[in-house]
Amino acid sequence: MLPVTKKAEIVKRGILRVGTTGDYKPFSYRASANSPFVGADIEMAQRLARRLQVKLELVPTTWSGLMPDLAADKFDIAMGGISISEERAKQAYFSLPYLRDGKTPITRCDEVARYQSLAQIDQASTRVIVNPGGTNHSFVTQNIKSAQVQVYPDNNTIFDQIAIGKADVMLTDAIEARLQHELKPSLCAVHPEQTFTVSFKAYLLPQDREWKAYVDQWLREEASAPEPETKVLNFNAHVDKWLHHPWPRTHADAISFDPLRDLMVQRLNLMEDVAKHKWNQGLPIEDLQREQQVVANLGQQAAALGISPAWAEAFFRAQIEAAKQLQSAYFEQWQRQGITKFENVVSLEQVTRPKLDQLTGQLLQELARTWPGLLDQRQHSRLLASMQRISASQAISSALQTAQQPLVSTQIAK
Ligand SMILES: C=C(O[C@@H]1C=C(C(=O)O)C=C[C@H]1O)C(=O)O
Structure with a gap:
């Protein structure tokens, strides 16, 4: 029996699996794990699939996982600004180079x-x-x-x-x-045409001669006339087009603040339970000892995550202010309604505060993730837009206004 070749396998499957990292503009980029891949090599992947008359499946990989993932047959070809190297060539084939770099x-x-x-x-x-x-x-x-x-x-x-x-x-x-x-x-x-060193970009393939021949022939047909000096297939116009793509100017532009906002709202949503407990027990809204506990270990955790500790404390002080403001709003409402006691109120110590403590950790993580965006004042209008994009009660919306102050404040040095 003849061995099944890579190309026959792809055609039979009806799917071309292309490994790509998504972190290398202009070749392969996606803003987050849920965003679509875009870039010069993503377009080439689409064209190769079209040529094969199969569907395209983009398989996320990483630079360190590239060779192991190829060996594990997770994709049929890897595309995305990959450089030819001797090390990689020991375990794989490369297509014809499509770009000279250095x-x-x-x-x-x-x-x-x-x-x-x-x-x-x-x-x-x-x-x-x-x-x-x-x-x-x-x-x-x-x-x-x-x-x-x-x-x-x-x-x-x-x-x-x-x-x-x-x-x-x-x-x-x-x-x-x-x-x-x-x-x-x-x-x-300075002189991108005359680089100090020379390297080449190519597509990474499993060691299957027929498949490499197919990809190379496709590349020759896709290319303009070769660059006269380097004999590299000429994809300059294609790459230039993708260089002019409206990429986010900085990484900060691609950061979504929605998950941070959701956690802040989640924290505020717990305040009804907190307030009911205090209402039933006749306790004051403010508990300074507990507040001290909430901010106690923030500094260390923040520093470990690369966030300014003083700023982290200011952020949580604002969450606490917002929490008290919201609880006061509930108290006033219940006063007006003449409510004396609530049934089935969950325990502050056993249930709600542990939930709040868990949110503290999640909020810190999220602050760390969005940190480049928080530092960048140009992102503030996007941040405010995210904060406004919730449908919540009047009381929660106005508490969120208090809670978001440190995010957009220029007074506090982040
Ligand atoms: C949420 C509570 O109410 C207030 C707000 C706090 C907070 O937001 O963490 C902490 C203590 C109280 O002053 C609470 O008592 O746990």
Whole structure:
């Protein structure tokens, strides 16, 4: 019996499974796990499926999971800005390369002339910034000896550091430099056509000759005339189109504040139970000792999550204020209605406060996730819109107004 080839398997299945990471613009991107994939290679995946006359299934993968997932047959091809490397080529095939890439400087546009060569860059007065761990970092380690090097771990804000003048140059892949120019026009790729190093993007395939031949032939047909110098198939127009895609300007633009709002509302929704308990027991609304408990361990937890501890405390103080405001509103209403006692009230100590404590942890997690968005004032109108997008009682809506103050306050240093 003849072995079943990859291509026959795909056609029989009626589905092309494409592995993709979703974190690499302009090739493969999605804002969150629930958002659709978009990008230059997502479009290519759609075209390949159309050519095969099968459906497309995009299989999420990660950079560290790429080779294991291919070996485990989780997808038929991986697409999304993958570079050809010797290491990967030991266990897989690569398609023909569709893009030439390599390291190039990116700097403020008015300083492009100052940072043309490595010799110009590698001066004591230059502040080079680099993200740790990857090929950018090893390139800097090998080539930068005299300049000041700042290792900066946050990929979402690293380019802002150059834009605001805290650093001068980053050495990164030409495609990344060109993309950042689109996102932040004050930054310019220095010479993305003549990179310091050379690497190639290609699609990653299982070791099946027939399947590789099919993909390569498809790529040849899709390409414009090859680039004369490099002989790489020419997808420049396609990649340029995706470079100009209206990507979110910063990662913060893609952060949804809705889950944070939902947790804040969830906390407020527990206040009816709290108030009923106090009403029945004749207890005051305010309990300063309990408030102290609520904020006691916040600082440490916040710091561990990368949130300013003082700000975290201010945020929870606002949640407590809102909680008391809402309980007062209930008390006034029950007074008017002449209610004396409620039946079946849940225990504050046994039930409601443990629930509140659990919400504290969840809120901190959510604050950490949305932190880049909270720090970015340009996100505040979106944040306020999210807070208004709930249908709740008048009392809850007005308590939420109190609760959201620290999120948009510019008084408190986050
Ligand atoms: C919610 C309660 O009521 C008030 C509000 C608190 C809070 O929001 O955590 C804490 C203590 C009280 O001042 C409570 O007593 O648990």
